[in-house]
Amino acid sequence: MSNKAKRDKCHLNEHIRFACALILLSVPLTSQAAAPLATPDVDDIEYPSDEAPSAAEVKLGGQLFFDTRLSLKNDRSCASCHNPDLGFGDGLRKSASSNDTPLLRHTPSLYNLAWNQVFSWDGAISSLEEQALMPVVAAAEMNMPIAKLEKRLNEVPGYRKAFLAVYNDADINKSHIAQALAAYLRTLTSTNSVFDAYLAGNKQALSPEATRGLALFEGKAQCNQCHDGPNFSDESFHSLGIDDSDLGRGGVLKEPSLNHTFKTPGLRNISRSAPYMHDGSQPSLESVIRFYNDGGGPANHKDKLVKKLDLSERDIADLIAFLGALSSNEIVVKPTAIK
Secondary structure, three states: OOHHHHHHHOOOOHHHHHHHHHHHHOOOHHHOOOOOOOOOOHHHOOOOOOOOOOHHHHHHHHHHHOOHHHOOOOOOOHHHHOEHHHOOEOOOOOOEOOOOOEOOOOOOOOOOHHHOOOEOOOOOEOOHHHHHHHHHHOOOOOOOOHHHHHHHHHOOHHHHHHHHHHHOOOOOOHHHHHHHHHHHHOOOOOOOOHHHHHHOOOOOOOOHHHHHHHHHHHOOOOHHHOOOOOOOOOOOEEOOOOOOOOOEHHHHHOOHHHOOEEEOOOOOOHHHOOOEOOOOOEOOHHHHHHHHHOOOOOOOOOOOOOOOOOOOHHHHHHHHHHHHOOOOOOOOOOOOOOO
8 A cells, every 4th residue: 555545544434543543653754755736626625515515605604704703702703813814824823712821732724624634733623514613612712612602693683594594494503503614614725826827837937936946845855745735735743843742643542653743734825824833833934944954843753754954045045935936815805794
């Protein structure tokens, strides 16, 4: 079985996660073949019902996403931490929790989750519907019990009308709330960057600096060993040697060999969503590249792929130029609040 096939097998069934972790451990990191860089194909998006959501369902999900009524104190929405003006991140190293202390991990961007198979930094979540509700009900985030959320939304005439129209059900429930939010999240896609124009045949689309950066990305810098495929992520878990107590994937699977490993984030629109890493410790793309150039963090649990790169100052500038070419120009329209 190829390395890619072994990784793909991990997405087949929720009940074989631990076995999949052991399969992944059997794949030597240095032998993994990078998937080719490409433009994401909307035909590859897997929908729970095997068909794309209706425009009405997407609109409803967007209204929920921007609505502070999804939080217990009516003081934050999904968009409070996933701000479209900040690449659907929040610009902070770590967001404040519901009691104003920092959350455990940095808020990731939401772009191109439609193609993901596992979610969150530690891969504990296996569906976008589950991911959509997780921060809503999490005590440290929006802190909204489902029963209270259902009751609150059922008291809003506009929501009752919208949910009835979309789901033919007068009762607003957890399942439909998750479906609507996930329908909206699947529309947050980035597929038309300068790099995509280059892939489509316009070889003048990339600047000379970005073209050199692409060669470095796939060559000397070895970025594509983990950031590969259409969304620049192998959807696997790696340790970069960051020295903190967060066990990441190992804490989910109770497998010590996976301690301190975290999911490889995608890179589309990456220039908009600083800071970076699961702990938000790198403030800029330049600092991220210098981190890798120095061989990663100081902890001794890092992957064998993470090693000093010997990049020059021009190499670093060229890689930043290439990463900037992965941004596209989506216009996100914030919906009118429903009443």
